[in-house]
Amino acid sequence: MGAAEALLANLSNTRSAGDQSAGLVMLEVSCKKRLLPCSFCLLAVATPKREIIMKPVVKLDWLALGTKHENSRELKAPLHFQQQATLLLSLTGRNCFLVASVVKTKQTLVLLQLDIILPKNKDLSSILVLQVVQNYKYIGPVLVTMANSSQEEFKLKDTNPQIGERWPTGDMRGGGWWRMSGDKFTSTYDLVEQMHYLYVRVVKAKDLPTNAISGSCDPYAEVKLGNYKGTTRHFEKKTNPEWKQVFAFSKDKIQSSVIEVYVRDREMVGRDDYLGKVVFDLHEVPTRVPPDSPLAPQWYKLEDLRGETKLRGEIMLAVWMGTQADEAFPEAWHADAASIHGENVYNTRSKVYVSPKLWYLRVNVIEAQDVQPNDRSRIPEAFVKAQVGNQVLKTKISPKSTNPQWNEDLVFVAAEPFEEQLVITVEDRVQPSKDEVVGRITLPLHIFERRLDHRPVHTTWFNLEKFGFGILEADKRKELKFATRIHLRVCLEGGYHVLDESTMYISDQRPTARQLWKHPVGILEVGILSAQGLLPMKMKDGGRGSTDAYCVAKYGQKWVRTRTIIDSFNPKWNEQYTWEVYDPCTVITLGVFDNCHLNGGEKPRPGGGGGATGGSAKDSRIGKVRIRLSTLEMDRIYTHSYPLLVLQPSGVKKMGELQLAVRFTCLSLANIIYLYGHPLLPKMHYIHPFTVNQIDSLRYQAMNIVAIRLGRAEPPLRKEVIEYMLDVDSHMWSMRRSKANFFRIMSLLSGVLTVSKWLDEVCHWKNPITSVLVHVLMLILIWYPELILPTVFLYMFFIGIWNYRFRPRHPPHMDTKLSWAEAAHPDELDEEFDTFPTSKPHDVARMRYDRLRSVAGRIQTVIGDIATQGERFQSLLSWRDPRATSLFIVFCLCAAVVLYVTPFKALAVIAGLYMLRHPRFRSKMPSVPSNFFKRLPAKTDSML
Structure with a gap:
């Protein structure tokens, strides 16, 4: 009995009638050297009639073993299959299983999930092990050919959100506290759906009673609306506390007709003492929408629990109905984040960040004088090392001389305010692996000239100290009789745009110096509405999947971060942001991330996203969207749902969808048309350009500086977020x-x-x-x-x-x-x-290196063929082949005479008719000029 027949018998005998199950079968292929797994798998289904039906499902490509062997077997049969099945492969000698979940769509199967699991970590009683594969070696991940229907979910989708809608005019819970005049929302929030909130501003309290036993009062306020409860910070021994905190409750989650504000006294042991409360009827709460002035807070007398008696003490409050356009919205405590406590609340708030002002620092090292090595018997081989922060550059080593010359430019990236200093060190190369310091000087960056164009910069001589006393140690330098001096030309370049992102996705092209900026030509408005269908990104306590999503948008020097929506796979932000546009040929980048800095006990979900694998210390990436402004029509609102795609080692994965509303408003059409004829970058990039290596290095340094500075903000914009937004690994x-x-x-x-x-x-x-x-x-x-x-x-x-x-x-x-x-x-x-340098085993790295050599060999062959054709063209007149050159120059002489005496139109007609001649007058042999050209010599004969 063959392997397939035995497998069918095993399946038929072990499963009951009416049971629908499936398994993954690998048929082995015999080879002279080793056993190769077949390049396809079979789906086996036990039908209610105890029939076994098998059919090839999807191809498995096992890392360079993707070709199907001629001796492999393929069983062809119709596929009887319900909606979903689980495929499983048991590995002999390996305590693991390969499990694939597939779903049927018409005549194709779409892969849902592919995992390698351990039996002790998952119950496999419902999965039938159909066959045990012998002599199996796990070489790499499995490639499963996806069905074409999956392309639909990766496409852009039109949406029709209710952006800029009117306020509702109906009553809520029998009241009319949402009633307005019906006018359209008058603020700038016209690209998002209105989200209505009840705001409570707790300002302060006065004349609170003290505890009869302790004689002090540790007051705090508690705002309660239905099942939601928010508390202020408490003060110790203070009867007149000032809280100045705002609480926001979403209209969609309001479950009560009254809101209560309690004032309590914090007790170390036992229940907190009740000091009083204030109750507001939601029907009587006023409505306030910007640009109306903020609602003035008022003093309210505290009442007892029944609301019948006035107690000692008053509290200053303001309660109003508003939207997300309210000034208090970004800093308010939100009921959605009620599970977040302490300083973690700051990590949930929306913020606007501004990139630091970056400068290129150009250090032109000209020469040095009186370089005296420690060993006076030898002539120094000097070089200069310059350092700004963690950026270190060196000049070449000069020939042996006590007055070396270099005349080299060293370029750094510096950010305002200038925190680092320029450290210049002259060193002597004593041995190939040993350098000795000759002198050093430390210079603050603010003393250097700021250049806006290519005009010359004055040079300066600086005295060096053995241990680098710095520029302020002038008195000590005067005491030195023989001091090593260095000649420098240093300036801060304001005419360049400091690149911190790829030029392919550049969002800003303005130079550093504000004096060189032009007027904006447009306004970009982006409404970040919501996300749909996000996948679980981490596992919270109890093994429940969760996602705490926030969105980051970057255009120009302005970064924005939405608030974090806690534990939601369909978060709604409805936040709108605006940028000035100085060039329409720019790109705005938006990324969605999972916030991993809220609570302890969170563990990243395996395969959940494209984030880091190092634990909860890094925010996981969910996806990214880029929009080029020049592709947008002016003054049109684009409302679409963008797929959030992340590339993983297992393949591309859709993490959800991001709904946006985008509008590009033109301020001056003439200026926009004028820009299309101008260079993309400031003129200094073309007058004094950088090399390709310099651009890559400076961009990496600029990105690090931006990440460090924005990481100091509150809440911080973390490095992994900035690297993902700026495509730090695009050159790999x-x-x-x-x-x-x-x-x-x-x-x-x-x-x-x-x-x-x-x-x-x-x-x-x-x-x-x-x-x-x-x-x-x-x-x-x-x-x-x-x-x-x-x-x-x-x-x-x-x-x-x-x-x-x-x-x-x-x-x-x-x-x-x-x-x-x-x-x-x-x-x-x-x-x-893979990391750089690689972290893979030697056999994998060797295989990849051989593959790269194969690809490079083909490219090398093509480049060599192109060079050969060019060299043959050059050899026409080089007399490398005397006979060929003689024939060609005689032909040129005859052609010159014929072209001189023959009208051009006649020649053109003859050439055209010859080219378009009928096949009857054509020959299948190559033409004479082609034969002559292919016989010409090239430099390939001189290649080793």
Whole structure:
């Protein structure tokens, strides 16, 4: 009995009738060297009639073993299958199982989840082990071909949110406390859905009674609305406390018609003493919407529990109905975050951040004088080391001299306010691994000149000290008879834009110096509405999946962070932000993250997201959206739901959707059109450009400075968030990106290839009518050459007019097919997530290195072929081949005579007719010029 037949018998005997189960089967393939698992799996289903039906489901590609062996077996049968099944593979000698969950959609199967689990961690009683695979070795992750239907969930979706809606005019709980005049929301919050809140501002209290036993009072206030309760901080031994705290309760969660404010005395032991309360009827609460002035707080007498007797003490309160546009909203305590206590509350609030003002510090090291080494018997080999913070740069080593010269530029990134200092050190290379300090000086950055253009900067001589006393030690320097001096030209460059993000996704192009800024040309408004269908990102106490999501948006120097919505897979933010636009050819980036700094006891969920694997210390990434402003129509509101995609070692994964409302308002159309003819970056980038290596290094340093400065804010914008928003790893090697870029080039060349194919069909008379029309058009253009350029531009004009009907109506979004994310090999994805330097075992690194060598070898061959063709062209007149050069110069002489005596139009007609000649007059052999060119010599003969 074969393996498949035995498997079917096992399945039929061990499962009861009517049981629907499924399993994953790996049929082994015999090979001379080793056993290879087959490249497909079989789905086995036990039907109610005790029939076993099997069919190939999806291909499994086991890391360089993806080709199907000729001796493999494939059982073909119809697939009888309900909605969902679990596939399982048991590994002999390995205490683990490979479990895949699939769902049926029409005639395809879509992978839901793929896990490697241990039996003791999961109950496998409901999963049938169909076959035990012998001699199995786990080489890498499994590639499962996804169904094409999954492309639909990765697409952009239109939404129709009720943005800028009117206030409701109906009553609530029989009252009319939401009634307004019906006018449209008058604030700038017209790109978000209105969220109505009940605000309670607790300002202070006075004349509170003291405890009869202790003789003191430790008061705090408690605001209670239904099941929600918020408390202020308490003061010790103070009868006139000042709290100045605001509480916000969402209208959707109000479950009471009254709101109560209690004042209590904190007791160390036992229940807190009751000092009094104030009760407000929600029907009588006034409504306030910006730009109305804030509601003035009032003094209220405290009452007993029954509300019948006035007690000693008063409390100052303000209670009103408002929206998220209220000034108190960002700093208010929200009932949604009632489970967050202490300082963790600050990590849930929305904030606006501004990137530090960055400068390029250019240090031109010219020369030094009187460099005296410790060993006076030798001539020093000096070099200069400059340091600003953690940035260290060195000059080259000068030839042996006591007066070395370098004339090198060292460029650093500095941020205002200038906290670091410039440390200049002259060192002597004594041995290849030993350097001795000759002198050092420390200079504060604020003393240097700020340059706005390319004008020359004055040079300065600085005396060096052995131990670097600094610029303020002038008296000590005067005491030195022989001092080493260094000649520097240092300035702060204000004419550059300090790049902290990739130029492909740049959001700001203004130079550092504010004097060089132009007027804004537009306003960008973004309404961050909500997220839908977020996946669990971490496990809270009790093993329950949870997500505490917040959104970060970055454009220009302004970063915004929404408040954190606690424990929700469908958070609603409805926050609107505005940016000034100085150039429409810029990109705004929005990212959604899971807040892991709220409570203890949270554990990251395995495979939950693209965050760090190091625990709850880092906020996990949920997804990112980029919108290029130049792709937006002016004054139009775009409301779409963007897929949040994260690339993981197992493949691309949809983490949810982000709903946005975006509007780009034009302030000056003439200025926008004027910008399209100007350089992308300030002129200093083109007058005194940096090298590619300098740009990469400076960008990395700028990103680190931004991360450090914004990490000091409250709440901090953490480094992992900034790195993800700024694409810090975009320059790293990725086979997936290389394939994607290759196919992008092929897509660009597809038009040329299509025209070439069409022209070849015309030349071979595939369609005689088309060939005749091309002959007529060629003769017209040759006889009237002045019509060629007008015809070309008129043709492009009509193409543009025609394509206007099919213009894109949606902003661009992340394209998994273009990114080559779905078809990427698992090991290629695993390599993309590898650290630098690699942390993988030697055999894996060796395999990847060999693969990279193979790819580079093909690229090397193509580059060599291009170089060969160019060298053959050069050899036409180089006399490397005397006979070929002689033939070519004789041909040139004859061609010059013929072209001189023959009218150009006649030559053009002859050439055109020859190119378009009928196949009857064509030969399948290569042409004479092609044969002659391929025989020319190249420098390949001189290559080792």
